[in-house]
Amino acid sequence: MQVHADRVSVTGPHGTLLPPTSLTVAAGQLAVLHGEPGAGLTAFGLALAGRFKPATGTVTGPAKLREVSAVVDAPGVSEPDGALSLSVVVGEELALARRPAAKEDVRRWLVANDVGPFANTRFENLSPVVRTRLLTALAASRKGVELLVLDTPDRHTSDVESWSDLAAEHAERGLAVVVLSATTPISALPFTPARTGELEQPEPRQCAPLPEPEPEPEEDPEGEEQ
Numbered sequence: 001m002q003v004h005a006d007r008v009s010v011t012g013p014h015g016t017l018l019p020p021t022s023l024t025v026a027a028g029q030l031a032v033l034h035g036e037p038g039a040g041l042t043a044f045g046l047a048l049a050g051r052f053k054p055a056t057g058t059v060t061g062p063a064k065l066r067e068v069s070a071v072v073d074a075p076g077v078s079e080p081d082g083a084l085s086l087s088v089v090v091g092e093e094l095a096l097a098r099r100p101a102a103k104e105d106v107r108r109w110l111v112a113n114d115v116g117p118f119a120n121t122r123f124e125n126l127s128p129v130v131r132t133r134l135l136t137a138l139a140a141s142r143k144g145v146e147l148l149v150l151d152t153p154d155r156h157t158s159d160v161e162s163w164s165d166l167a168a169e170h171a172e173r174g175l176a177v178v179v180l181s182a183t184t185p186i187s188a189l190p191f192t193p194a195r196t197g198e199l200e201q202p203e204p205r206q207c208a209p210l211p212e213p214e215p216e217p218e219e220d221p222e223g224e225e226q
Contacts, residue, residue: 028208082124
């Protein structure tokens with residue numbers, strides 16, 4: 001599985017929100033794209049996931065890209081209503097993932113993810129680490145998901161490891177993972193990021209082992225395959 005954004009740009013009512021940007025990520029890889037905070041960066045993430053048509057450029061990937069991708073915590077798009085309780089948010093996300101979402105199903109999920117005592121806590125009052133961990137886990141649990149796009153988790157916290165380690169864990173499981181970063185200084189990121197407005201980007205970090213190449217068939221002395 002591979003997704004490639006080629007010269008994708010985004011425009012708004014008053015001009016360019018995101019200059020042409022290219023990015024490639026494949027299964028088992030983690031890419032970080034750094035840019036200015038705002039609608040342009042989010043729109044790029046939505047385009048990468050097959051949910052937004054860019055002003056210019058193309059996005060290529062699986063035939064049903066939208067169905068195999070999930071955008072996590074995008075402001076104004078997939079960001080949960082902060083006034084809702086954690087149990088309500090989890091129930092909605094489980095239903096979106098087409099998983100059992102009755103009250104008891106939600107309770108079991110919360111307990112399994114070590115947040116049972118926070119069932120009635122307003123979502124906006126969760127710690128940033130818990131927030132990102134739970135939303136990412138719920139998105140990754142959707143049937144058939146192969147691509148995760150985490151939208152600016154650094155807008156909630158300056159603890160880079162809390163989201164970079166989490167993203168790497170999901171890439172290690174074989175997902176393609178892209179993190180959009182806006183407020184973290186580039187020097188503080190775990191590795192050299194891709195940059196908005198750039199067409200030549202550094203290679204994503206390979207987190208999952210590459211598959212072993214299949215051995216070539218042996219030949220007998222007369223050149224016939226065994």
